[in-house]
Amino acid sequence: MRHNFIDRYSSLDSPLHTLESRTKLLAFAILIVGVLSIPTDAEAIFFSYLFAAAVLMGISQIPLGYIMKRMVVLLPFIMLAAVAAPWKGYAGFGALAVRAVLCLILLILLTNTTRFAELLCGLRRFGFPQIVVINLGFLYRYLFVLMEEAMRMKQARDCRRVGRAPLTEELRILSSMLGTLLIRSFERAERMHSAMLSRGYSGDFPVVAPRRFSWHDIVFLAGTSAFVGATIWAR
Amino acid sequence: MTEYAIRITRLNYSYPDGTRALQEIDLDVRTGERVAIVGPSGAGKSTLLLHLNGVLTGSSPIKIANLNLERSNLQQIRSKVGLLFQDPNDQLFCPTVFEDIAFGPLNLGVPAEEIPARVNKALRECGLEQSIGSRSSHHLSLGERRRVSLAAVLAMEPAILGMDEPTSNLDPRNRKRLIELVSRLEVTLIVATHDLGFVLDVCSRTVVMDRGKIWADGDAQTILSDTRLMEEHGLEVPLPLKAETRP
Incomplete structure (x- = not known):
């Protein structure tokens, strides 16, 4: 599954795209x-x-x-x-x-x-706090991962469900799905942190521009x- | 005197909830050796790998390339030990591939002007085009993502490479490509895996782990063809070896 709905045309080559x-x-x-x-x-x-x-x-x-x-x-x-x-x-x-x-x-x-x-x-480079920019970067990177996970969960639910359940039941399923998603994200964050540490992360997030x-x-x-x-x- | 890349003696580790993940682990790996750690899920293989660069720390000190792994030399050790994680989505956390591969070298203090060369070298080593650098990881296939993760680790030029299930979920073509790639690397290799075919192709030594303990350690061919040992620990003699032992 691939999504690029946020910045679908951002890799075109118009004069506007090539500006800094x-x-x-x-x-x-x-x-x-x-x-x-x-x-x-x-x-x-x-x-x-x-x-x-x-x-x-x-x-x-x-x-x-x-x-x-x-x-x-x-x-x-x-x-x-x-x-x-x-x-x-x-x-x-x-x-x-x-x-x-x-x-x-x-x-x-x-x-x-x-x-x-x-x-x-x-x-x-405009001097925005590093922590804000890093988190925006993570948000962008993992939004797609999270969406895929949610979509797979929805598919799994749909596969095992026949017909419509009463509203309360639907809500119960939905809330447990959200809970699972939260826990999975939390665990992923821990693994990510391990991956960052393994590549020498020590609080500073350098980039080349x-x-x-x-x-x-x-x-x-x-x-x-x-x-x-x-x-x-x-x- | 033999040179050891990794020396682990009587390592114990329990997770915060009290689960004993590693019990009395003894493992010495010589420089340049290729070692596979095999065993069922939950045997403690990944946990052991995370000890190699101090992400987790157990009861007794570990020696990496004659250095005692301590808080004070963590950065130095992390520059020597590269870890490839199972899920590339955990490992590739930057907006672009280039930034992800540059992340390690930049943390090691490699000057900014040398970074593009480093990144391109790592991409080349992993059989990837230079143009992939400007793309986002979520636009890549799993095979590409796995190779980009490997490039991100190799860009740090580690002497020891730990890999967690490197072939999981790869299709045969990508798996074969990865095997070729890994076989060419001149590093001390320690691989946690279920892919016993991969072990036969790449590793000379095999360690069997189960329930946090080491049960066997020796020549890969000998261990993997021991039907009883394999079945006792939830494993299976790989097909090529089965064919040889057939009467």
């Missing part, structure tokens, strides 16, 4: 701050951001359908937040929704144009900063 991870982290952070600071009634600025997002999508070569699909999964959560703030009225709701869509597009672009490992390297900045990075960073600067100055 730090450049992208910084540029997308600037863009997101820009999106969040758009005034509610500034329609022209909203459109210019939508246009910019479309340009980035075009450069990235990621299929539009995929971005839409990812968005459909994530959007309800954000819409919930928008609904939870009814005092803002229709205009407020609209602005919030567009901001959410823009931010999502940007984040989907960031995670799908950068390999997760490089994203982590970027975070690390061969990527360097090129003039593309400078152009991209300057471009996005200028764009965000212009939208703030224009209002």
